Amino acid sequence: MMETCGDNCECKTGDGLFTYPDTFREEFCRTSGLKFEDGRKVSAAEIWRYMTVEAPARFPYKFVDGRSCEVISHDASFFSGVKRNYLGFTSWDRMTEKILNGRPAVSIQFGHPNELYRAVGCEPVGPGFGRMWLWRKVEGQGMKESEQRMYDLMEEYRKSLPAESCNLIASYPATCNEEVPLSFRAPCTVMRCSDIVYAMESCRDDRKLPTHIVDYPVNHYPGEWRIEYLSKQLRNLAVELGKLSGKDVTDDVLFAEIKKYNRLRKLGMECQRMWWSAKVPPTTSEDNFFSGVGAGGMGDVTAATQLMEGARDELTFRIKNGIKGLDVADNAPRVLICGSCACIHCSAIRDAGGVEVAHDDNLSLASLRVKETGDPYYNLAEGLSSLPYELPPEERAEWTAKMVRESRADGVIFVYNWGCNYQSSVSRLVTDIIREHTGVPTTCIEVGELGRMQGSEQLRNRVEAFMEMIS
């Protein structure tokens, strides 16, 4: 395996876009490709070609030197990072193909594990699906154009909701656009967000879609009845979704899916812990995707698992040889992000000389282990009820403090979206407890438009000030 490409690497195309340097191509192409759930395969050579030819043409905003959430890592020497970007870039195409071939798209809440939906033959999509569907109709745009378009769509659909709705939920009414191929609404209420069900309620007459809410008890224990309550709802949901997809899900089918996701989540946490244990950060923040991929599966659990197995090997090599991620500063302050469904793009931390160790939301879901025997619905309910991110705030904070210690974070940033009252409400409480338990400095940052282009300078100023403090 090669070392990082270094300072003198020429990785710019004539149009100013970043490109993976050709010096890595040959070795990359000798590595294994990816195999997907439907049996299709893609070779490493095909991945390289896609990432150097097709992707920059379709998604130029991801290849700029900008400060967008979308920009990818430039570390071509970390092959799993390139493959992960490929998986991410192409996941929308695969999902679209499935939906257009008749697989029902089901709108769910973020943070909900996917196995139940997939076992029953449905495609789970997040609250931003409507906006993304409309946004993706146009390709080939630069960063400013693409982000402005995203912003315009949000504002267009916000008109159906109160001005104070969270920036993520503001575009939820886009799911009512008949162009958006959505079949069912089945959010898990009360998980992480108070706005999504209100948005659904507000738009209830705009587009008639079958709806089945899964009520998630706020207090999870003690109380066996709470798990039974959730378990019954998940079972009922499976029946409803089965009617939609025509698939009668058996316990065995569901267990098979649970096992696949358990394996991926376990791998995700294993890689995450390897990264944390390294003397120097073995990848860039952007390539520190392990708990994130472990948590979600990027739309294809088979390919994601294969990706993570490769990543584990690469991490082992890098850690053994003391290889640092591209452009990661020496003694870079380590930051753990927690908070709501918003992000602080890694570049803001990197430019301030730091490195991101993880996001608590991803760690929470990647930590989930659903029992693999007994009643699968009960097991899922039990697992969901124990997600650290969803615990009462004091317990969530204590768990996050544990993650801070384990990841050897030097600072914690609690980030929340403008309008997100459920997460912002406990930002001070969570960070106070973390500081009390770990002694690590913390800060709370509100972001506009999900930390994208809008308001990014303010965000950077605050991140930089915090990084200076913890350096």
Next chain:
Amino acid sequence: MALKTLDKFKDALKERPLELADSRLEGKKVIGWIGYYVPEEVIHALGLIPIRIGRGGDDRLAEMGSNYISTQNCIFLRECVGLFAENKDPYVRNLDAVVVDAACLQMYRMSSIIKYYFQVNTLVLGVPRNFYLPDGRDYFQKEVGFLVERLEKIAGQKLDPEKLAASARLYDEITHAVRELYMFPSLYCQPIKWREVFEAVQAGYVLDKEKYLSLLNDLIAELKEQSESCGGVSPEKGVRIFLTGSAIHPGDTKLIDIIEASGGRVVCDNLWSGLAPYIDKKIEGTTLNDIADAYLGRVPAPALPYFDSTSDPRLKILKHLVDEREVNGVIYYTLRYCDSANFKVRNTKNALAGSDVPLLNIHTEYSGSDVGTIRTRVEAFIEMLSATGDKEMRQ
């Protein structure tokens, strides 16, 4: 004509903090509660003293609360946190525990904040989002059962079914009395202002319940007497306004002052801090489960979502009241970041679109900076309604 019983309410309120302090010295426990689904009967039956906490309209306290809960949260809850932070409110100072229902998720979050920062013993009561399904009802029964277990520990005694039945009867009488009382502001002679009814009902949340019932009955008797003398004839006309939306709490008088100063007359509401908890409450038995069912079966709090506009119980009751109380216009009051009410403005407006009753949304918080803007909007609304009424009379 001044109502003598209202003075008695005021006197009782003045005496109440001292009464509570004395009761605590005698070993009685005071349980604060906040929300819509907390079954007060249970607290009462255990020999505990139930007190609903929370005030509105004080920007200073809201600012104080904002040191602990984000400014992206509902102004009422920020003020509630401020009450605990300041710790001067006589009711807050006398609490042994606080029960918070989790229908409003921001309220649930507030429970964590007052527990952590002010060491308040908080008991959370889970509330199902699918309250209309049998599974939701079963879940709530179990949540109420669990609440009772925790309250029994505080009370140092088990819940006695006979005492529960007696408390249920007492509260049922209060429910009926409040419903009856709420008819008076909508009478054309209006022997009592809606504001006065509202204040009496708010007083009831802190007063001793037997005393409260007695005062309610006295007030109703006095009002009946006065109504007979005015013969149902309106001594002063005014545009008949219905209030809906976010809760209005004691101290939050900005909008009411403006409506009254603009020639409007509030005749009714369906606020969860007003008539809503009483309007269709019906306990079918005297067991704990009967009480849980009755609470969950009431018109739902705005915090609970509902996805079918054709059977929406909130809108049904709203339309019924608007019709029954001969309302001219609806003012939909929303507090900043009170999402549960804010997100419902659109559907409520749509529901009234086919009727002759227009809706005005007033979105505000507790500062005085928007008084002028709100006054202009309310005045214009009332002028419009007056003009419509005059035109109809001419026709």
